[in-house]
Amino acid sequence: MTTSKQEHREVARARAGANFALVKYWGKADARLNVPAVGSISITLDALFTETTVEVTPGLARDELMLNGTRRDEDLAKISACLDLLRRRAAVDTRARVASRNNFPTGAGLASSASGFAALVRAGEAAFGLTLSPRERSIVARQGSGSAARSIFGGFVEMHAGTAADGSDSFAEPLLASADWPLEVVIAVTAKGEKEIGSRTGMTRSATSSPYYAAWVAGQPPDLATGRSAIRARDFAALAELAEHNCLKMHAAALAARPPLVYWNGATVECLHAVRRLRAGGVPVFFTIDAGPQLKAVCEPGSRAVVEAALRAVPGVLELSTSALGPGAELY
Ligand code: 2P0
Numbered sequence: 001m002t003t004s005k006q007e008h009r010e011v012a013r014a015r016a017g018a019n020f021a022l023v024k025y026w027g028k029a030d031a032r033l034n035v036p037a038v039g040s041i042s043i044t045l046d047a048l049f050t051e052t053t054v055e056v057t058p059g060l061a062r063d064e065l066m067l068n069g070t071r072r073d074e075d076l077a078k079i080s081a082c083l084d085l086l087r088r089r090a091a092v093d094t095r096a097r098v099a100s101r102n103n104f105p106t107g108a109g110l111a112s113s114a115s116g117f118a119a120l121v122r123a124g125e126a127a128f129g130l131t132l133s134p135r136e137r138s139i140v141a142r143q144g145s146g147s148a149a150r151s152i153f154g155g156f157v158e159m160h161a162g163t164a165a166d167g168s169d170s171f172a173e174p175l176l177a178s179a180d181w182p183l184e185v186v187i188a189v190t191a192k193g194e195k196e197i198g199s200r201t202g203m204t205r206s207a208t209s210s211p212y213y214a215a216w217v218a219g220q221p222p223d224l225a226t227g228r229s230a231i232r233a234r235d236f237a238a239l240a241e242l243a244e245h246n247c248l249k250m251h252a253a254a255l256a257a258r259p260p261l262v263y264w265n266g267a268t269v270e271c272l273h274a275v276r277r278l279r280a281g282g283v284p285v286f287f288t289i290d291a292g293p294q295l296k297a298v299c300e301p302g303s304r305a306v307v308e309a310a311l312r313a314v315p316g317v318l319e320l321s322t323s324a325l326g327p328g329a330e331l332y
Helices: 073-090 112-127 134-144 199-209 213-218 220-232 236-255 266-280 301-312
Strands: 011-023 028-030 040-056 064-067 096-102 156-159 172-176 184-189 285-289 295-299 319-324
Touching (some): 011 236, 011 285, 040 112, 040 184, 040 220, 040 319, 073 112, 073 134, 112 134, 156 220, 184 301, 199 213, 199 236, 213 220, 213 236, 266 301, 295 301
Antiparallel strands (some): 156 172, 184 295, 184 319, 285 295
């Protein structure tokens, strides 16, 4: 079936920043709708981003994906499923060419799926001629990747797990603009290449085999409340204590899975100690670590140089990258 809408070729480009959670998402309530088991709070970065072009292409038999200049047929099913949500809303069936580029390592625990799906949804929405509300965008992005729901927005962001069976109340929304609390992030890269165990497998394994998983889920509402109020009050010390606690609690649940999920290497642990030493010495900095060996140090702008110097001195740190907080997903 061909309609005049389907013959109309549309191209759109979007950029979305990576985000890191300070109160983590780990575990799913509904795998099919990709509804998280817990809410989360994150910061969106400006220096690590994905740029994605979606070109609606009549006559194409199936979607095509180029990631960092290489065809990625293995990732196509997830991309097509996300585009299907947009196609259904636009009442079209046309396939699309998707070209996506990360300006940072893909799949290494640096949140490439977050920026990737946020950019895909923002560009895809425009390419298919849709106008979604930010909340609708976040809901579509969530179904691509849970953390992507947060990269729709800039600055400090809270993701609500929601309770509705259809996932309609499982979306992110902004908590505080980056300009209102311009923190910075220094990322210590301690390994390159894609991680061995992806987040999806790690979450399932933690939920099904870790004796600490139930405690992790039960502890999240109070952590979210503490994180929310620390951010609203711009209380660095409170946010630092909470974010490190929440990160280590997520990793404790993962470490206790069977087989265990050990995302850290030796340099990750040395970086953790370096950050804690700095803070004990009065430097406003705290760490967070996701499902990979990179350590992210969050600091006040005036402390960036001392944090960079301390992390650069840790044996096993391969490179550092620094970012301010940034905007949400935008067309360009
Ligand atoms: C987070 N992570 O809150 C947590 C902390 C990793 C550790 O969100 O299965 O790639 O695509 O919904 O979003 C990584 O999980 O997982 C993640 P899916 P996603 O940032």
